[in-house]
Amino acid sequence: MTSVHRERADPKARAGDHRARYRRILRFAAWHLVVTWWFELFLPRIGLVRISERTRAKRMRRFAQRFHVLAVSLGGLMIKVGQFLSSRLDVLPPEITKELEGLQDEVPPVPFAAIRTLAETELGAPLERLFASIEETPIAAASLGQAHRAKLRPDDAAATGLESVVIKVQRPGIDAIVDVDLAALRKVGGWLSHIRLVSDRADMRALVEEFAQTSLEEIDYLNEGANAERFGVDFAHDGRVDVPGVVWEQSTRRVLTLEDVTAIKITDAKALLAAGIDPVEVAPVFASVMFDQLFTTGFFHADPHPGNIFVTPSTDPSAEHPWKLTFIDFGMMGEIPPSTRSGLRKLLIAAASRDGKGLVAAIRNVGVLVPSADTVELERAMTHLFARFGGMGFAELREVDPREFREFAVEFGDVVRSLPFQFPENFLLIIRAMSLTSGVCSSLDDRFNLWDSVEPYAAQLLREERGNILQDAAQQALDAAGMALGLPKRLDGLLTRLEDGSLAVANPRLERQLGRLERTARRSASALLFGALLISGSVVRADDMVLGNVLMIASVLPLLHGLWAGRSGL
Template identity: 55%
Template sequence: MAAEPFEAIRAAAEAELGMPLDVAYASFDPTPIAAASLGQAHRARLTPAIGADVGLMDVVVKVQRPGIEEVVAVDLAALRRVARWLMRVRVVRKRADVPELVEEFASTSLQEIDYLHEAANAERFDADFASDPRVTAPLVVWERTSLRVLTLSDVTAIKVTDVAALEAAGISPAAVADELARVTFQQIFVHGFFHADPHPGNIFVTPVTDPGGPGEPPWRLTFVDFGMMGEIPDTLRAGLRDFILAAVGRDSRGLVTALERLHVLISATDTDELEHAMTALFARFGGMGIAELQRVDPRELEAFARQFGETIRALPFQLPENFLLLLRTISLVSGDTSALNPEFNMWDAVDPFARDILSPSGIDSVRALGKQAVSYATTLARLPRRIDELAERIDRGQVAVRTPDVDRRLGSLERTIGRAVSAVVFATLLFAGVLLMPTVPVLGWVLMGASVLPLLHVALTWRGR
């Protein structure tokens, strides 16, 4: 995005700090090192007095763009209007509380333009990893920080996905990928407080030129930009752990149960088809990394996606609080790790974490008996519950005799309705993205990118009509 004229940035910073820039800083570079939709960053040097007090001189100063609060307010009003319109569509209303999702996004956006909140996030993140020498965050210079100006120690180093620079520094990109995945799971499942914008520009690999001791690593991961953070309550964290354990164990029933516990899948619904689809998914693609998936015949992936999509659309899914940020984080980290190591497999990164979760309860000793024994034990343990669930579905009238001809006609009607709904959602997302592009390009691109999913559904189901 185009940088704001320096005179406007100077005026905004001086008004916020209550003093001229040449008094607040010993020097201030007028050329920004980064310019985003909400603000831009400049290098500067602290005055000798403040530098001696905090123990550093080189800093990066983030200054909010003038008038950005009004722009954000207008954009959020437009999104709220779109959300109210979408809630008139029954299929959407059944599966998600769109206004609630917009309010969650609004809360995150307003926090992003509050630099005092970002500074507090940076210190909390740093405290979470205080005992981990592999992870660092910049130091906040509170003497030069306010609502719209944020001053941090300059921690610029090797961009996390710059493979050539990492190799030139003697750092293994594959090792960085492994460490990044570990740190991400640590944030999500242990701290419950995670960086929700881990794109390559927000993570550096910092070489340690003079390791201080035997436990000192030769490099560190340095995170910056803590405006967008996610928080996971204990109940959600427990559900996520169940989900991870089920995924690692290729337990399709356990995965469905975890989705119900996470409130992603509304309970009291017939989930047999989803369980069968997950079993097929694990059997064919379980454990594959991105590089392996790329070698699968695209026609096979398309056929499976169409079949799996029909199952997903038939069930009442919804997105709980903070799930959008969590999905964004996992998606970005997956892209980072794949750029570092095309053969990187997220299953391998999750497996040690799952074992750490299991070890306190002693289940590791059971797993040592072999996968087959565990599979038998799990099946037997689930049998009484499956019988109870069958009885409950009979009581609720959810067990039905399937008639192929009627099912085929109803399926055709459902697909037609599904295509119509997807077309409406596509048009809405695309229109909203186009409207937001001039003022908030990032959000505009996100909405326009999201519109591709319902468009693909229309195209694929129309081809297979």
């Protein structure tokens, strides 16, 4: 019996499955929060930092393996969470990203009988009456739906100008699964929002809601069809980009019929070379097209992984471009407001010119830093970063001594963690899009240097913004005048501090906060353990009352320790 039939026949069983799914996600999250606290906070606190460091790679790999199993087993949004983690090459260790790479394609297909039932219900007629033929074996199976090749009937082909199409059908029951997954993610986000180290950096509830909105839009295929057409309009006059047409007459919220544009997968180097296309030449074009979306049109493909981009050789020998980049799957799209896009353009220009101070100012303008953040140390770290590693490609970076990377990462990480970061709307999608873009380009050319694509694009942006040069010059003159007027007072203060010996070479805020941090750390560690044990016990208790009660009782010990530590630090 198919899953659709089972759900219709036994709603109580369906509800029980959903409860079990919800609890399984929470148990996984609670357990790994406890493990992370134990190794990353508690052991270093009692002088066992070497144990934490020695076991970190193994623990990260084990976590990724277990999450991989969980995601494949559950499907739904857990696959999407894993895909996001696998794309975060910039912040997550390779032990995690490498293990989760397979989640881009590794999803078991739904039997065609269940797909047929859903599609015919949505379209209101047997598939044989709507299509000349349809392949029962899917060409792609994703976490939310799967795709089958088909051919339109002659009259429909004549009306649309299309013959070969792809029918994209949602997985049966995916609406309810998405609701369960979002409820679990909201619960985990609530837990994380009570951890100060996390809540000081990001509004976890807001991030989960942003993910929820994106996910709900992704399972609305009418929305995806509209996105495809809008994207096509943005690049209608760009010979480098192609977009599939939409057959609206045979599309609904759960079924989408598109032009079949299947071609060479963008990372299939052998197929590209066989078609006379050099992969090295594809990388900068792809990067430039993604830059156009992020910095010019403001409407961008937020899921540009290799399975969603084809390289299509041109059949017209007189075409301006011998091949095109064909984008598919427009369910996950991002839109950048003009104000944020302006800040991103300034950020790109500052990065291309290796301007550490300008880059930090652009980051603040984008809204990633709260206005009150003290950025002096961040500016210094960025300047150091550009001076040492700026302009290097991935192949060159691999030749740098790993110890130098570690030393800089420790210093830079301390600076970043000390600042109050926040995430504006759609910023996670921007990060995802750029992370995937960088990964695809590096797979096409291991010596690909992002700066080679950034610099000419930044120069183009500068030319476009020359109309504002007088305004910028006037603003710089005002800034210079303000600095000149305030200089005598600042010099007088500096001399006074030199005379009384109060001038510190290190960050003066750091010295004042060390004692407070020492006291807070003791209370935070105990409070975190108390919360982790209490939450874990409440989650586990539903399935194992004895173990759950033990964990909840044990949470009293760190609570008492936290109260004692707080008093002793006063």
